[in-house]
Amino acid sequence: MKRPQRTLFDSFNLDAPHVTEARRLLQTLARRERDEAHPPKAYMITSAGRGEGKSTICGLISMVAARIFRRKTLVIDADLRRPSMHSLLGLTQRPGLAELMEGSASFEEATRSTLIGTLSAIPSGRPTKSVGDTYDDIAFRELLDQLRPQYDLIFIDCPPVVPVMEPLLIAEHVDALLVVAMAGATQVTMIRRMRQILAPLEPKIAGAILNNATDGLPYYYDYRYYGYESPKPKRVREIRTPAVPPPPGDAAARPAARERGGA
Numbered sequence: 050m051k052r053p054q055r056t057l058f059d060s061f062n063l064d065a066p067h068v069t070e071a072r073r074l075l076q077t078l079a080r081r082e083r084d085e086a087h088p089p090k091a092y093m094i095t096s097a098g099r100g101e102g103k104s105t106i107c108g109l110i111s112m113v114a115a116r117i118f119r120r121k122t123l124v125i126d127a128d129l130r131r132p133s134m135h136s137l138l139g140l141t142q143r144p145g146l147a148e149l150m151e152g153s154a155s156f157e158e159a160t161r162s163t164l165i166g167t168l169s170a171i172p173s174g175r176p177t178k179s180v181g182d183t184y185d186d187i188a189f190r191e192l193l194d195q196l197r198p199q200y201d202l203i204f205i206d207c208p209p210v211v212p213v214m215e216p217l218l219i220a221e222h223v224d225a226l227l228v229v230a231m232a233g234a235t236q237v238t239m240i241r242r243m244r245q246i247l248a249p250l251e252p253k254i255a256g257a258i259l260n261n262a263t264d265g266l267p268y269y270y271d272y273r274y275y276g277y278e279s280p281k282p283k284r285v286r287e288i289r290t291p292a293v294p295p296p297p298g299d300a301a302a303r304p305a306a307r308e309r310g311g312a
């Protein structure tokens with residue numbers, strides 16, 4: 050019998066360190082929101098290269114926003130090249146964003162409900178043409194304009210900045226960018242290149258998230274040290290903690306600093 054696919058819901062409990070970190074991150078963003086006349090609603094999540102935890106973090110913060118902060122949240126999988134949000138949330142892949150941009154599906158067809166009542170998702174869908182031909186920048190902007198009034202928060206899981214073009218296009222339409230780097234994995238040269246590419250959008254960068262940062266933290270950071278561990282066995286490999294975003298102005302600097310052994 051085929052084993053059911055594990056999803057982010059399997060490891061989602063309020064005591065888990067990765068959920069705690071996601072809460073801190075959203076708390077930081079929410080605090081900033083309170084001071085702004087037009088708080089950001091549409092965030093995109095990206096990183097320099099692939100496999101740095103963009104989708105995992107995007108899914109996780111969407112779940113936390115919906116479940117804990119009780120915001121009406123939408124997560125969109127805009128990584129048509131290596132889509133994964135449908136697997137992370139246990140959803141069917143199509144129809145989704147590709148079909149919406151191609152005009153072959155309606156919002157009702159492309160939008161899924163999830164195990165969290167306040168969280169909806171638009172998975173990637175399956176492009177019928179090449180991704181370069183499917184990603185339609187004007188259609189994307191129009192879709193986002195139509196979706197904005199319906200949600201409190203929208204998180205868009207994007208492809209990596211360095212190899213492909215779409216994140217730079219999507220960045221024009223969102224309110225804020227969250228940039229992920231993987232501790233011990235993302236190379237400094239890649240981060241430099243990402244900073245160059247994103248330079249015109251620097252004011253929109255809301256924060257940089259250092260994924261898998263626990264190796265750099267002292268042992269007493271681990272909640273198990275305090276005996277707080279939930280008695281239930283872990284069902285999935287633990288997703289280690291993303292770090293809270295640094296203050297604006299330091300946006301993409303921290304991962305680079307860390308790579309140099311400086312953070």
Ligand SMILES: Nc1ncnc2c1ncn2[C@@H]1O[C@H](COP(=O)(O)OP(=O)(O)O)[C@@H](O)[C@H]1O
Nearest residue numbers: 099100101102103104105260261287288289290
């Ligand atoms: N902090 C982490 N600890 C352990 N595994 C992680 C962590 N972040 C991501 N992963 C794993 O790394 C792989 C790539 O993550 P993913 O979120 O798909 O990256 P991306 O979207 O940037 O390509 C996945 O198998 C994911 O489960």
Ligand SMILES: [Mg+2]
Nearest residue numbers: 103104128133
């Ligand atoms: Mg991904």
